Amino acid sequence: QKEVEQDPGPLSVPEGAIVSLNCTYSNSAFQYFMWYRQYSRKGPELLMYTYSSGNKEDGRFTAQVDKSSKYISLFIRDSQPSDSATYLCAMMGGSEKLVFGKGTKLTVNP
Amino acid sequence: EAQVTQNPRYLITVTGKKLTVTCSQNMNHEYMSWYRQDPGLGLRQIYYSMNVEVTDKGDVPEGYKVSRKEKRNFPLILESPSPNQTSLYFCASSSLETAIRTQYFGPGTRLLVL
Numbered sequence: 001q002k003e004v005e006q007d008p009g010p011l012s013v014p015e016g017a018i019v020s021l022n023c024t025y026s027n028s029a030f031q032y033f034m035w036y037r038q039y040s041r042k043g044p045e046l047l048m049y050t051y052s053s054g055n056k057e058d059g060r061f062t063a064q065v066d067k068s069s070k071y072i073s074l075f076i077r078d079s080q081p082s083d084s085a086t087y088l089c090a091m092m093g094g095s096e097k098l099v100f101g102k103g104t105k106l107t108v109n110p
Numbered sequence: 111e112a113q114v115t116q117n118p119r120y121l122i123t124v125t126g127k128k129l130t131v132t133c134s135q136n137m138n139h140e141y142m143s144w145y146r147q148d149p150g151l152g153l154r155q156i157y158y159s160m161n162v163e164v165t166d167k168g169d170v171p172e173g174y175k176v177s178r179k180e181k182r183n184f185p186l187i188l189e190s191p192s193p194n195q196t197s198l199y200f201c202a203s204s205s206l207e208t209a210i211r212t213q214y215f216g217p218g219t220r221l222l223v224l
Contacts, residue, residue, distance in 0.1 A: 034212075043114075043200050043215030044153070088153065097168075098213070102152035
């Protein structure tokens with residue numbers, strides 16, 4: 001079983017839709033959970049990170065972690081064409097090692 | 111402006127011809143890292159450095175070398191490139207205070223080895 005699984009998509013939604021992006025993981029030692037956004041031909045940029053379980057909100061973005069299910073989500077409300085990008089989940093635990101999902105490609109259509 | 115820079119951005123080379131991809135950051139970060147990104151495989155760590163003169167292997171170090179002689183620079187060296195090293199390479203940095211969970215990535219170097 002892979003440490004981090006992420007559906008690559010692609011995911012296509014109309015502008016204004018609520019987007020749900022998800023990752024599952026197998027390593028119960030993971031404590032920090034990150035979401036990176038990567039525009040085409042650019043490096044990833046950190047969107048949000050959460051520690052342990054719970055929710056974190058930042059504007060239109062909400063990150064959710066359910067450690068009991070080993071499942072994390074990123075919700076984007078009122079999605080915009082500028083949100084079109086690849087979204088990467090990433091996690092780390094006891095070691096200083098970041099494990100990335102393969103990314104989900106999102107397109108928001110005007 | 112806080113940034114991570116990489117050079118060159120695009121490179122075409124031939125098998126066996128040594129090359130170096132430079133990486134520099136202006137944020138006084140202790141931690142620096144190199145990743146490669148391949149379709150279907152995602153981002154994989156090649157090498158990382160916790161500080162000057164301290165480097166360690168990531169998940170896919172074979173065929174690569176690094177050095178960290180100055181805090182701001184972390185070059186990636188391919189002594190004898192092979193076609194399977196054709197990839198998109200990213201350098202990243204972060205402060206040890208925030209650990210590697212808040213990494214700043216460079217713009218990427220697209221390498222083609224013929």
